[in-house]
Amino acid sequence: MNPPTRPLIPEQRHQEILRLLRREGVLSIRNLTDYMNVSHMTVRRDITALEELGQVASVPGGVRLADWTSQEPPREREFRAQLELPRKQAIAELAAQFVENDMVVFLDAGTTCQSVVPYLGGLKNLTVVTNDFYVVTSLFAFPNVETIHTGGVVDPSSASSCGRIAADAVKGINIDLFFLSTGTWNMSRGVTTPSLDKVEIKLAALEASSSCFLLADSTKFGTVSKFRVAPLDKLDAVVTDDQLPREMQESIRELGVSVHVAALPSRALHGTSGVSI
Incomplete structure (x- = not known):
């Protein structure tokens, strides 16, 4: 500062x-x-x-x-799935535009990454790697998409797996695009998580991927959890919604990270679409 x-x-x-x-x-x-x-x-x-x-x-x-919180978000999957649905869906739709035929994509555990799945069905020769059980079951509707689950220690609260076994599985895969999820992120601490086991698989996916896009809505910005995953300048891009202040978008750009902004539905009804900054 x-x-x-x-x-x-x-x-x-x-x-x-x-x-x-x-x-x-x-x-x-x-x-x-x-x-x-x-x-x-x-x-x-x-x-x-x-x-x-x-x-x-x-x-x-x-x-x-006053309108943001520094507390950790709820970890129970059923509760989180109901939060900020319009933001998640807008971010997911925009993020899916960066997925191409023949790619290997890692979808991180989380409801925002799960929201990407419906937009992947029309792609050819796509492989999705994930540690999220809900992502796997959502992909049952798209038998043309090859699905790889990492295995690992099961976390019932997030319906995902993590730990050394999951991380080792990811290390053996060449990933083109990693969609990273988080419940907490800010400028100074970057991407954080409340679980040390989740750090391990996120870092493994980051290392194995050619590109990493963070999918995180603006309500999670300015918050922090106990364990650090990566600073923002280690990412290739952030996909968020148009409620993230313009100044913060520009600060992220100054780190050399692209920012892709999805319009929320209320604004999209007036003809605004997602734009890249």
Whole structure:
């Protein structure tokens, strides 16, 4: 973060705090005092003013955006499957446009990657590798798609498998395109996950793939989990929805990562389509 070169008036500080929070998700009071070179009390007053406007929420020792959460998302598959369906479907439809005939594609475990499956049926000589049991059963409707499940230790809460066995299976496959999923991602920490076992298979797929696209909606941005998978600059592209702030899209681009933005259905009804940035 590059600090301001001159003192800021309160309104400027408020806008700067919001800008930083959109980038980082959560910031400590110490981060903000050091960055803006102001007192602890000044930062506290700024946070109080933003809280009264409903724009931020205090957390122990710091602050976060009011409309985003730094908590881990629910892990139970049945619950997650009902969350943000329009976003998932819009992202999945746009992501599927990058899949071509004769490819080997890895679909990571998760409901967003599962949403890609219906768009794959018309492709020829396609192979899908996955650790997600729901992806496998969804592909039963497309017998022309060759399906490989990685095996591994079963996680009932996510209906997927992970661990060393799954990772070793992935290492033996040449993957053209890896669709990576996550419930938590931000600029400073990249892609994270609550399970160390899931890190292993995600890293194996990343290593085995020619290209890696992160499929993650904007509601998950600015959040973080315990274990780090990869920084954003290790990705080739991010596929997200048009509610991710433009500034964040540009920040990701500056890392050398493409950003592909899917229009949400309400906007698509007015003639807006997914665009690449």
